[in-house]
Amino acid sequence: MDMKVAKKKLGLKEKYRTMTRDLGWEPSYHSKDELFPYVGYEGIKIHDWDKWEDPFRLTMDAYWKYQAEKERKFYAIIDAHAQNNGHLNLTDARYLSALKIFLQAISPGEYAAHRGFARVGREFPGVGPQVACQMQAIDEIRHAQTQVHAMSNYNRYYNGFHAFADQRDRIWYTSVARSFFDDSMSAGPFEFMIAIGFSFEYVLTNLLFVPFMSGAAYNGDMATVTFGFSAQSDEARHMTLGLEVIKFILEQDPDNLPIVQNWIDKWFWRGFRVLGLVSTMMDYMLPKRVMSWREAWEIYGVENGGALFKDLARYGITPPKGWDDAGKAIDHMSHQFMLGLYQWSFGTAFHAWIPSDDDMRWLSAKYPDTFDTYYRPRWEHIKKMAAAGTPFKNYGLAKLCQTCQLPCVFTEPDDPTLTCHRETDYKEHKYHFCSDGCQHVFENEPEKYIQAWLPMPQLFQDPVNGDLGEWMKWVSLLDGKDNGDYADSEDKKNFEVWRGLATTNQ
Amino acid sequence: MQIDLRTVAIEPQRQAFDHLVRRFGNKPASRYQEGSYDIQAAENLHYRPTWDPDHQLYDASLTRIVMADWYALKDPRQFYYSTYTLTRARQQENAEANFSFVESRGLADMLPEALRATTLAVLLPLRHAAWGANQNNTFVCGYGYGVVFTQPCMYHAMDNLGIAQYLSRLGLLLGDTEALDAAKRDWMDSPAWQPLRRYVEDCMACRDPFELFVAQNLALDGLLYPLIYERIVDQHLSVQGGSAVAMLTQFMSDWFDETRKWIDAVIKVAAAESDANRALLEGWTRHWSARAASALLPVAELALGAQADEAMAEQLAAFKARAAKAGLTL
Numbered sequence: 159m160d161m162k163v164a165k166k167k168l169g170l171k172e173k174y175r176t177m178t179r180d181l182g183w184e185p186s187y188h189s190k191d192e193l194f195p196y197v198g199y200e201g202i203k204i205h206d207w208d209k210w211e212d213p214f215r216l217t218m219d220a221y222w223k224y225q226a227e228k229e230r231k232f233y234a235i236i237d238a239h240a241q242n243n244g245h246l247n248l249t250d251a252r253y254l255s256a257l258k259i260f261l262q263a264i265s266p267g268e269y270a271a272h273r274g275f276a277r278v279g280r281e282f283p284g285v286g287p288q289v290a291c292q293m294q295a296i297d298e299i300r301h302a303q304t305q306v307h308a309m310s311n312y313n314r315y316y317n318g319f320h321a322f323a324d325q326r327d328r329i330w331y332t333s334v335a336r337s338f339f340d341d342s343m344s345a346g347p348f349e350f351m352i353a354i355g356f357s358f359e360y361v362l363t364n365l366l367f368v369p370f371m372s373g374a375a376y377n378g379d380m381a382t383v384t385f386g387f388s389a390q391s392d393e394a395r396h397m398t399l400g401l402e403v404i405k406f407i408l409e410q411d412p413d414n415l416p417i418v419q420n421w422i423d424k425w426f427w428r429g430f431r432v433l434g435l436v437s438t439m440m441d442y443m444l445p446k447r448v449m450s451w452r453e454a455w456e457i458y459g460v461e462n463g464g465a466l467f468k469d470l471a472r473y474g475i476t477p478p479k480g481w482d483d484a485g486k487a488i489d490h491m492s493h494q495f496m497l498g499l500y501q502w503s504f505g506t507a508f509h510a511w512i513p514s515d516d517d518m519r520w521l522s523a524k525y526p527d528t529f530d531t532y533y534r535p536r537w538e539h540i541k542k543m544a545a546a547g548t549p550f551k552n553y554g555l556a557k558l559c560q561t562c563q564l565p566c567v568f569t570e571p572d573d574p575t576l577t578c579h580r581e582t583d584y585k586e587h588k589y590h591f592c593s594d595g596c597q598h599v600f601e602n603e604p605e606k607y608i609q610a611w612l613p614m615p616q617l618f619q620d621p622v623n624g625d626l627g628e629w630m631k632w633v634s635l636l637d638g639k640d641n642g643d644y645a646d647s648e649d650k651k652n653f654e655v656w657r658g659l660a661t662t663n664q
Numbered sequence: 665m666q667i668d669l670r671t672v673a674i675e676p677q678r679q680a681f682d683h684l685v686r687r688f689g690n691k692p693a694s695r696y697q698e699g700s701y702d703i704q705a706a707e708n709l710h711y712r713p714t715w716d717p718d719h720q721l722y723d724a725s726l727t728r729i730v731m732a733d734w735y736a737l738k739d740p741r742q743f744y745y746s747t748y749t750l751t752r753a754r755q756q757e758n759a760e761a762n763f764s765f766v767e768s769r770g771l772a773d774m775l776p777e778a779l780r781a782t783t784l785a786v787l788l789p790l791r792h793a794a795w796g797a798n799q800n801n802t803f804v805c806g807y808g809y810g811v812v813f814t815q816p817c818m819y820h821a822m823d824n825l826g827i828a829q830y831l832s833r834l835g836l837l838l839g840d841t842e843a844l845d846a847a848k849r850d851w852m853d854s855p856a857w858q859p860l861r862r863y864v865e866d867c868m869a870c871r872d873p874f875e876l877f878v879a880q881n882l883a884l885d886g887l888l889y890p891l892i893y894e895r896i897v898d899q900h901l902s903v904q905g906g907s908a909v910a911m912l913t914q915f916m917s918d919w920f921d922e923t924r925k926w927i928d929a930v931i932k933v934a935a936a937e938s939d940a941n942r943a944l945l946e947g948w949t950r951h952w953s954a955r956a957a958s959a960l961l962p963v964a965e966l967a968l969g970a971q972a973d974e975a976m977a978e979q980l981a982a983f984k985a986r987a988a989k990a991g992l993t994l
Contacts, residue, residue, distance in 0.1 A: 168841070176836065176844060177829045181795035183852060187865040196715040218826030219756045226753030229746040243674060269703050269811075273722075276818055277806035280799055289825065292802055296818050300745040303699035310698055314676040323683040327707040340710040343721055611708040634682055656674050 174215040179208070182285035194283040200346040202418075203411035207284030210406055213398035216293065224391075225300070232304060232388040239381045240311040246660050247378040250445035251316065251653035252644050256373065257309060257382065258318040258508040259435060263335035264366075265305040266326040270339035271354055272298035278347040287406075290399050294355075297392040304388060308381040315656075316649050318507045321634030325507055329633040330556075330613035333563045337610060338432045342425075344606070349421050351403045357425035360400035361466065363393060364458040365433050369440050372448040408473040415474045424602070426478030427595035431562035437492035438499060441521065442513060450524035451492045459484070480595040486571040489525050493533040498567045500540065500643075501552035507635050509644035512541050532574050549643065553626075555614050560589040561596035561607055568592050584608065687735070699744035700811045701735055724809040727874035729934055729941055734810025736937070740929045741816075741922065748819045751922075752826070755915055759830060762911040763837070771908035772838050779906045780838055786896060786967045787913070788835045788847030789857050793888070794828035796864035797821075800880040808873040816926055820881065823923070827916055834912045856966055859959035874934070875948050881927050883952035886986065887960055889920035891979050896967045928990045935991040946992050953983060953994070 168176065185193055197204075216224075238244070248254070275295035279288050313319035326332050342353035371386030407414050437451035467477045496510065503510040513521065518537065521529045543550045556565030570576045580591040584604045591597040600607045616622065622629045630637050639648055679685065680693040683702040709721045719726060724734060731737070743751070766772055775783070801821035808814040835844045851857050863884065870876045893916045902910050910917075935942040957980055964972035984994050 168836070176832050176841065180832070180844060180848065181791055181828050183792055183848065183861075185865050185868070186852075187862045188869045193865070193868045199715065217829050218752075218822055219760065219829070221822075222749055222752040222756045222826075226749045229749050233746060266703070266705060270705065272818070273704070273806060273814070276802055276814075276821075280802040280806055285795070288799070288802075292798070292818075292821060292825070295802070295805070296745070296822055299699075299815060299818065302703060303695075303745050306698050306703070307695055310681070310693075313681055314678060315674065316677070319681070320678055321682045323681065323702045327705055333708070333710075336705065336708075337710045340705075340721055344711040344713045344715075346715055606711050606714065609711045611710050613708075616708075652677075659674070 170215060174212060174217070177217050178212070178289050179285045190283055194281060196281050196347055197283055200348050200417065202348045202407060202414050204284075204407075205410055207282075207286070209409070210284055210286035211402060212286050213290060213402040214395050216395075221293065228388050228391070232384055233307075235384045236308050236311070236381050239384075243656075243660070244380055245312060245315055246653075246657050247380070248653070249377040251649045252443065252445050252509070252511065253373075253377045253379065254312060254316055254318070254649065255508040255510070255644070256370075256439040256443045257312060257379070258322075259331075259439070260370070261305065261309050261319055261322045262325045262329070262507065263332045263435070265302050265309075265322070266332075267335050267339045268298050268302035268305065270343060272296075272302060274339075274343045274350050274354060277343070278350055281347045287403070290402075291351075294396050294399060297396070300392070301385075301389050304385040308385045311381065315652070317636065317639045317647070318509070318649070321507065321640075324634040328613075329505075329507060329635065330558075331506060333611065333613050334435070335432055337563050338428055341428065341606075348407060348417075351400075352407075352418060352421040353425045353428075355396070355400040356404045357422065357429050359393070359396045361426065361463055362429040362433055363397070364462060365454060366436055367393065368458065369436060369448055369451075369454050373439065373444045376446045376448050377444055404470070404475075405473070408470075408475070412474075419475060420602070422475065423479040424599050426484075427480040427593075427599060428562065430480065430484050431559075431564055431592075431596070434491050434495055434564065438495045441492035441524070442496045442517070447520065452488050452524060455485075455488050459488075479598070480593075483571045483593065483595060487568065489528040490532070490569060490574055493521075493525075493529065494567045494569070497533070497536060497540075498556070498565055501550055502556060502565075503643060504551055504553075504637075504641050505629075505635070507633075507640040509642060509647050509649065511644040512544060513537060528574065544643075544645075555617065557590055558612055558614055559592035559596050560610060560612070561591060561599045562593075563610065563612065564592055566590060566592040694742070695746070696739075696742035696744050700739075700815060702811075704809075704811050704814075722809060726807050726809070727872045728944055729874040731810075731934065731937055731941075735812050736933050737810065737813040737930050738933070739812060739816045739926050741926055743816055743819055743926075752823070755918060756826075759915045762914055763833065766908045766911055767837065771911075775838065775908060776905060779901060779904055779909075782967050783897075783901060783906065783909050784835065784839050784843050784847065785850070786892065786963060787831055787909075788839075788843060789851040789854075789860075789963075790888075790892065791828040791831040791835070791844075792848065792851045793860060793864055794824050794831065796868065797880055797885065798824035798828065800864075800867050800876050803868075803871075804873045804877050804880075807871070808877075813930065817877070820923065823919060827919070830912070830915055834909075837912070838909075856962040859955075860963060863955055863959045877927075877930070878945065878948045879952040881923075882931060882987075883949055884956045884959075885920070886924070886927075886983055887953065887956045887979050889916065890982065891960055891964060891975065893917045893920065895975050895979070896964065900967055924986075928986065931987075931990040931992065942991065946994065949987055949992055950994050953980070953987075 272295050275291045275298060279291035279295050282288050282291065309319055326336065342350050345353060367386060371383055374382035374386065404418065407418055440447065440451045440454060467475065499506060500510040500512065518534055522534065540550045558564065559566055566577065566579055568578050570578045578593055580594060580597040582589050582597060582601060589600060591600060617629055618624050622632050635641060644650055679691050681698065684693040684697050687701060688697060704722055713719060713721055798821045801817045801824055805814045805817040805821060808817060832844065835847065851861060867876060867879050870879060893913050897913050898910050898917065931945060935945050957976055961972060961976050964975055968975050987994050
């Protein structure tokens with residue numbers, strides 16, 4: 159009988175190397191430039207792709223096994239939620255405005271991230287980062303789908319969800335999130351990773367997901383809580399990938415630092431503007447609130463972000479350029495946003511409303527330096543107009559920022575009584591911005607941002623030609639159902655009737 | 665609060681999302697439909713890619729195939745993430761059971777030496793080919809148009825990676841890290857493997873997503889999987905006492921049977937769309953399958969020796985029949 163030679167026992171790291179990195183090879187029938195054509199033009203220098211440290215070690219068999227386990231639980235819970243009319247457990251149907259915005263603006267972003275990660279998962283010439291990016295690519299389509307599936311049942315009973323796919327491409331406010339993801343995907347592979355992998359997933363994701371999922375839990379929305387929890391372990395992987403990417407790039411060559419710093423400045427500000435929508439959700443849209451936007455910013459922005467940038471200081475990275483301006487905006491932005499959403503609510507596929515007296519007391523307590531001075535008086539005035547039967551509607555079109563595409567409703571960082579407005583002349587056109595941050599982003603890459611599709615000019619072009627009714631048709635907005643004040647909405651009426659059926663003997 | 669279903673009958677306001685009602689009528693949509701149709705942005709894309717300013721961010725003209733509606737290329741398995749993952753998780757359990765069966769009974773050690781050598785020589789370099797397939801399918805997912813076409817390519821890419829990993833495990837079980845190293849040297853330098861490596865690298869240089877789909881999934885894998893896993897492993901090696909190897913590659917055989925249905929469905933619909941599509945697909949399939957056959961011949965010879973020619977001829981005939989069913993005359 160043959161002698162049995164004891165096999166070398168491979169360590170975890172070596173074993174994972176065998177399962178991933180060893181699969182790749184140096185091509186010789188084509189040049190690397192030909193097979194990986196996009197990896198050089200951003201100016202990032204990578205000398206040794208093998209220095210990449212795998213942020214997690216997950217082979218496909220383990221991936222299928224763990225993910226299938228999570229999928230089984232997720233669908234069991236949302237099936238039960240649908241069968242048991244779980245939507246009647248909501249604190250109040252006002253809450254659904256937050257979900258509608260999420261489905262119209264954020265879920266399409268998950269899909270965009272799926273495609274973006276598939277592209278970089280092919281374009282990086284190193285197996286380590288390729289595999290990590292591919293896993294994120296498949297996770298992201300999971301998130302897009304679980305979100306659509308979780309909200310599908312709400313669509314059966316409530317307005318504002320039904321046209322999310324049309325509105326993703328056409329309605330004015332979704333272009334804020336769309337332009338953000340389009341911007342990242344149209345950037346090179348390294349910038350995409352800093353934009354989504356690092357800035358969004360690592361620096362900002364907690365500001366989106368933690369408040370959102372706690373908000374769902376506080377307000378009885380088990381469907382959303384479930385996709386949040388189910389996505390959490392994926393997100394943990396994505397965060398470690400985001401951090402590994404930035405460290406890897408910075409360790410490869412000192413010349414990479416200024417490029418990366420510039421991207422961090424840009425994507426922090428882009429991300430901060432997109433997340434502004436979350437501030438209205440936290441401060442206004444949740445009937446049962448979790449914490450204020452200010453409190454969330456203290457924890458997830460100041461504390462976590464501060465620690466992160468301290469950690470990155472050893473590479474020469476400094477906190478993002480817009481950090482101080484962001485800090486100054488915290489006490490104002492949710493109010494400015496919500497006032498905007500209220501006055502333009504005829505044009506949104508979700509409801510806005512005037513905060514109740516209780517809500518306003520809460521806002522005063524959470525924003526002692528700003529709410530009573532600057533925002534309560536406006537709400538009180540709007541309340542009087544509504545009571546007089548002449549609710550405040552602003553049929554003027556919002557001036558949108560060329561970069562972030564939000565209406566220019568923000569104030570100067572150091573003067574809350576003065577609207578912030580910046581302009582840049584470029585090739586005989588004038589471009590408008592909501593802030594210094596957005597103006598800087600534009601001026602660094604004007605040829606990119608002059609291409610932005612702006613929903614307001616679209617109003618005056620075919621097929622809408624300035625007609626509001628035509629516009630509503632074009633964006634699949636049902637007037638009197640999807641839009642307007644929650645107080646007069648079908649959602650409110652139906653929710654109250656159904657809940658009455660469920661809780662009384664009428 | 666508990667809601668008792670029996671006491672509350674609430675009439676739904678609508679059956680499905682608007683875009684699905686437009687496609688499928690006013691009735692509840694399946695989860696495959698909800699998770700696949702029209703979830704890729706289609707209009708008002710903001711910026712041209714800085715890496716390819718001549719195209720849009722999603723651009724159907726990246727391929728020469730023309731479809732009036734890319735969502736016609738439905739996956740007959742109706743895989744969305746959940747059904748995909750659950751399916752693979754079950755297969756993974758099988759594969760795990762097979763691996764531990766072979767391991768626990770020492771079946772690997774009982775393989776005749778010559779058979780083990782042939783197995784390693786034929787199968788191990790294929791882990792690199794599978795990695796190439798992974799990159800190519802990731803590419804099609806990244807640059808193809810329409811979710812029902814691109815989504816299964818991502819799943820396919822992850823399957824390709826899984827297969828490369830199962831082959832690596834097989835190598836470690838039947839051989840050692842040295843066996844993997846030797847296989848990589850063969851992949852890089854041995855004359856028997858160079859046509860195949862060239863084929864894979866040529867695919868990686870191809871940036872038409874649909875042509876790449878044909879070259880990788882239809883032409884190459886359409887010949888490689890039946891040749892290697894049916895003809896060589898399940899038949900040739902098994903009759904010589906190598907059924908343990910067949911256990912270790914059962915995943916690949918099952919996977920090929922399942923995925924070819926999807927690939928054929930895609931080809932069939934695209935070919936039926938127009939004469940121009942059909943002509944393109946026939947041209948691509950002829951070109952790439954002829955190349956794939958000659959690239960695989962020296963690999964087949966490693967196991968089959970003089971019978972390789974005949975085996976390849978059989979495979980080509982079967983492939984032709986398969987293509988004909990999908991509407992392509994080769």
